[in-house]
Amino acid sequence: MIRICRSVLLSSALAGTAAMAISLPTFAQSQQQSFEITDIRIDGLQRISPGVMFSLLPVSIGDEFRPGMAAEVIRSITESQYFEEVEVAREDGVILITVLERPSVSEINISGNRVLQTEDILNNMASAEIVEGGIFTRSTLEAIRQGIQEVYSSRGRYGTTVDIEVTEQPRNRVAIDMTVNEGQESRIRNVNLVGNNEYDSDELLDLMDLGVKPWYLPFSGRDKYSREQLEGDLERITSYYLDSGFARFNIDSTPVSVTPDNENIYITINVNEGQQYQVSRVDLVGDLVNAEALLRAYTLVGPGQTYSQALITASEEYMTQILGNLGYAFANVEGVPEVNDDDQTVEVIFYVEPGARTYVNRISYRGNVSTADDVLRREMRQLESAPASSQQIELSKIRLERLGYFSTVEVQNVEVPGTTDQIDVEFDVEEQNFGSISFSVGSGGGGDWFIATDLQAENFLGTGRTVSVGLNRSYFSSSARFSYVDPYYTPDGVSRGFSLFAQKQDSFQNVASFSTTSYGGSLSFSYPINEIQQIGYTVGYSHTELTSGSGFSVQEIEASPRLLTNVDRYIIEPAILNPWEGPVRDAVTRSVSDLSSEFLNQGTDPGFIDKYGRSFDNFTITTNWIRNTLNRGQLATRGSFQQASAEVTLPGSDLEYYRLSYNTQYYRPIYGNSWVFHVRTNLGFGDGYGDTKELPFFQNYFAGGLAYNGVVRGFEENSLGPRSTPPVQYRTDFTNLARDENGVIRVNEAGVAAGYDGSRGYLTVPVFDQNGQPVLDENGLQQVQLATETFDIYGDRNNFGGNLLTTASFELLFPMPFVQDRGQIRSSFFVDVGSVFSTDCTLRQQRFNSCSDFDVGQLRYSVGVGVTYLSPFGPLTFYLAKPFSRDERDQTKSFDFTIGAGF
Incomplete structure (x- = not known):
């Protein structure tokens, strides 16, 4: 067997990258020659499948293996980041590849973190490809540790430490345990401005979110340092000067000092104000698409004004909007100040690039699960195949928001691939509750009971129509109602609705x-x-x-007192039941018709009824x-x-x-x-x-x-x-005593009357004049009037x-x-x-x-x-x-x- 090449992947904690060392033995080099690959054998695979491995190789069986291909094979395999070591050898026409897989991450445990969410740390690790089930690399893990410490430092926690322990587990796996010691949060003790002459330090410090915590705001978080917030504060200070004419203003440096105990922070802001500049000339150059007059009308900067970057930016936005309304959806307007230091003036030139006039290819909607597309489409003021207008697109968005069916409405313009003058307008909506439905049954105090059901659907079944149905039954009310509104009864927006109701209600x-x-x-x-x-x-x-x-209405509804239909007499003397008080007899009464109307004691102000x-x-x-x-x-x-x-x-x-x-x-x-x-x-x-x-x-x-x-x-x-x-009612009392079948008053053994027969008469009170003297009738008798009392049953x-x-x-x-x-x-x-x-x-x-x-x-x-x-x-x-x-x-x-x- 001839060893052709071996590669070992080394980690570098400082560089965070893998280095590859290739050794070609001199005795192998002398014997290298081209040959046909008859087979490829791979040894050392554990988790990686052979299919994945073969897909990484730049050669296959039947190919010619030429000198130098060994390095190419190793390079292709190592670039996958799956392997710790790779060795390539030859045995006749067989290529032998031996690998040592990198360990996989079996679990990630994070503890001690409160400021940073665990999910955020895991997402950061995932972006560096360290996830559960993924390949483990120590160099990347070290970079993550340093990155987490930097994030904590940017939030004022300079004493934060991150300890990482890697535990080897069976089957070539590792567990990562990360312990975060966040330490104490450093506090801002002083912010010092250097170089400011035009504006005093207090005025500039008021522009900042960061600073020394006021004594009268003990729970304020203003003294919590954050790098992002400091950058935002510096931008506000810069904008403040640029908007006030200081075109050469610059912040030279912002050293941040931390005490050795990491508890206190001191910030110094070195500024260079420069001189205040005036605008000398304003010009528009580029393709003005025959709209120069309109564009100049929305230019907020003019000669003689104090230079202001805010006015330049606002002018850019206005002119871009105007061009967008004319159909130039991707227009770009850039105001460039040309500073003349000799006379402290600025010439502002707006470079206008309208681009191609764009047309709307298609309008689409996402997120409207319940609401039909037609309901959204009829609110559109931007039409398909028409020139794209920023104003009409924005108006369409506003009309969708006003419907009340969606919690959010977003819109974006997307270029149509392969074209330079067409866009798709995509609306992304999130539906919210656009109605209410309820059913309730129960009872209240005093025996009051109720059953009620109500449906109020302002987007009924996603049609955009409003349907309301209600059925109620309770101790004090019975009602049924139905209403219907179609907001687009006609295509041009005429709405029609109708309602029906029936109720009996207290x-x-x-x-x-x-x-x-x-x-x-x-x-x-x-x-x-x-x-x-x-x-x-x-x-x-x-x-x-x-x-x-x-039966007793307040007097504004129905005047009172009112004579009762079954009482037509008034009492002169009450009945006597006890013989000890005199002869037992009925009450002495007279007909109410005998009384003058002035003594009926009736109200003179009639009620509504x-x-x-x-x-x-x-x-x-x-x-x-x-x-x-x-x-x-x-x-x-x-x-x-x-x-x-x-x-x-x-x-x-x-x-x-x-x-x-x-x-x-x-x-x-x-x-x-x-x-x-x-x-x-x-x-x-x-x-x-x-x-x-x-x-x-x-x-x-x-x-x-x-x-x-x-x-x-x-x-x-x-x-x-x-x-x-x-309401007021007449006072009444019983008049006639009960009698037997012969008309004789019923009495008991003591001679006391047994009771009344139910007849009633009005009680009376004597009438006196304004001097307190009794008023007498034509017979010289005391005049009387009907007695009344307030009947306040309503509380x-x-x-x-x-x-x-x-x-x-x-x-x-x-x-x-x-x-x-x-x-x-x-x-x-x-x-x-x-x-x-x-x-x-x-x-x-x-x-x-x-x-x-x-x-x-x-x-x-x-x-x-x-x-x-x-x-x-x-x-x-x-x-x-x-x-x-x-x-x-x-x-x-x-x-x-x-x-x-x-x-």
């Missing part, structure tokens, strides 16, 4: 008691005016029947205008929303009234996209016209809690504003609402800590203000000071924090609030939540 929470039975429906159309505005019309019909609550009856058929028409520039359909962070509506009953309706409403929302980011200022206002006014002199009370506005369009958190639902006047349920609504919310939206997906959850600090007023206060309400026209002093305020989460069951909203500026009659609620309605 008044809702905290509201003066009454009952309604109603049914009806509506048909609506909405027409787009432009990309952000639409106007809609709704025609509706409703039949409503009113019932006084529990007294004036208009109990049953109404109303036809309404509603005009609705919407302007929407919000960036998202749910949990927006910028833009505004305005809605104005006017509802009026049509001629032929039993009631004549109108309602005007205006709602608005405004979002403005104040720090990135995480801290956002939000304002929400709700205004409403309604009144009667024609024969109806007031807004029907069941159409009143309400405010308090999370009431629809009347949000003032911290107060009970619907509890603010005018209150009703409790706190006396809120009545009003025809004037004014509420507002001021919020600071902030990112919730430890939450990754901030598109699904929102937290805020808020101040709410508002109330409900009435321009039609009744005399009774004025007498009891329970109603007022608009009065700033009657507004209610609250502060608190709130959270909204887009759950799979619909939006969940929670809040904690502290009300103030309240009176003793206000009902407060510090905590509340709602399911299925975001705020």
Whole structure:
């Protein structure tokens, strides 16, 4: 046998690479000659299959083996990194290859790390091809150890050590145990600026995220060193100078010193300010595609201005956008400042390279699992085969975001391979909950029970249509409703919807008691005016029947007291049952008709039912205008929303009234996209016209809690504003004693009457004049009037609402800590203000000071924090609030939540 070549792979911890040594014995060299390979034999394989091994060889059986091929065989095998040693020998026409495989990694264990996640370390090792089941190389592992230490050093942990233990295991495997000792985190003790004359150090240090921790912020992390943060701070300082005209500004060096105990860090920033420069000339060169005037209009830099790199960058972006709108999707605009140090001026030249005009080849969508492509495609303003417009592509993205079906919408332009003038537009969306479905059954206090099911699907079966179905049955309500909206009833965006409802319902929470039975429906159309505005019309019909609550309605609904149908007499003297008090007899009564109306003690201010009856058929028409520039359909962070509506009953309706409403929302980011200022206002006014002199009370506005369009958190639902006047009833008593079949009063052995026969009469009280003297009738007898009493069965349920609504919310939206997906959850600090007023206060309400026209002093305020989460069951909203500026009659609620309605 002739040994041809042997290779041993050596590791170098310093270089991190494998070295190859090839030895060709002199006695073998002298005998080398070409021969035909009759067989190839491989020895030493354990995990590597022969098939993989043969695929690495540059020769095969039947080939001619020429001098020098041994080195080529070894090189091909060693480049696979599978083997520690390779030996090649010849026996006649047989090539003998002996290998020693590198060990494989059986497991990787990491401990002691807190700052760096284990997953991040494993990913870093995987990028260097050290993974469980992979080939083990010590040189690469050493480089990883040094890299981890450098990462910790960049984060201010200079004392970090990484110990690695490699344990050999059977079958040529090794286990890697990595122990990280992170040590103490070094803290910044001083940042020193050297060379700054134009701006003082405090002004520049305020631009930095890193620095000495203020004494008044004990939990601040500003003194935690990070190389990446320092680089960002240096860029901010540089931009600050460049934007202020210092075109030659430079940061010469930033030495970072660490004390021997690795606890304290001292940073020195050496700056060279230079002189302040002015812009002398601005010019555009290149292919301006006949749009020079338009491009110059968006150039923010002009002669005589102080040089500003920020204005140059903004001009580049504007001009690139303009060219993109003209179809040049890959345009490039670069503003190059040419500095003249002699007179401290800068000539700015914008080099315009529009590239080829591009056309959209195809628009595609990814991520819309439930939503049909057609729903997305009809929102497109960029069309296929049309010139690519950056503006139209961005507008298409915004329209998808406003749908509210997707938590994120991303878009990218991809060049079509083999072309220079075509792109594909790819939208990547992530669907979120776009509706809610719920089923509930249970009971409440006092025997109240309920069963309810609701479906609210704003993207029903992915069609983009909205379907809402609800069936409810409870102690106080029975209802069924159905609504349907097709936002693209016509291809050009005209929407159509209709709704049907039937319900029998007692008044809702905290509201003066009454009952309604109603049914009806509506048909609506909405027409787009432009990309952000639409106007809609709704025609509706409703039949409503009113019932006084529990037989005793508040006086604003039905005047009281009212004479009872089965009582027609009033009591002069009560009945005598005990013979010790006089002869046993019936009460002395008279007919109520004998009393003058002034002594009936009836109210003179009629209620709504007294004036208009109990049953109404109303036809309404509603005009609705919407302007929407919000960036998202749910949990927006910028833009505004305005809605104005006017509802009026049509001629032929039993009631004549109108309602005007205006709602608005405004979002403005104040720090990135995480801290956002939000304002929400709700205004409403309604009144009667024609024969109806007031807004029907069941159409009143309400405010308090999370009431629809009347949000003032911290107060009970619907509890603010005018209150009703409790009903008054006549006092009655029994009149006639019980008798036997012969008409004789029944008495017991003691002669006491056995009781009454059920007849009743009204009790009376004497009447006195203003001087306190008895009022006598024509016979000289004391005049009497019917006695009354207030019958307040409602307790706190006396809120009545009003025809004037004014509420507002001021919020600071902030990112919730430890939450990754901030598109699904929102937290805020808020101040709410508002109330409900009435321009039609009744005399009774004025007498009891329970109603007022608009009065700033009657507004209610609250502060608190709130959270909204887009759950799979619909939006969940929670809040904690502290009300103030309240009176003793206000009902407060510090905590509340709602399911299925975001705020």
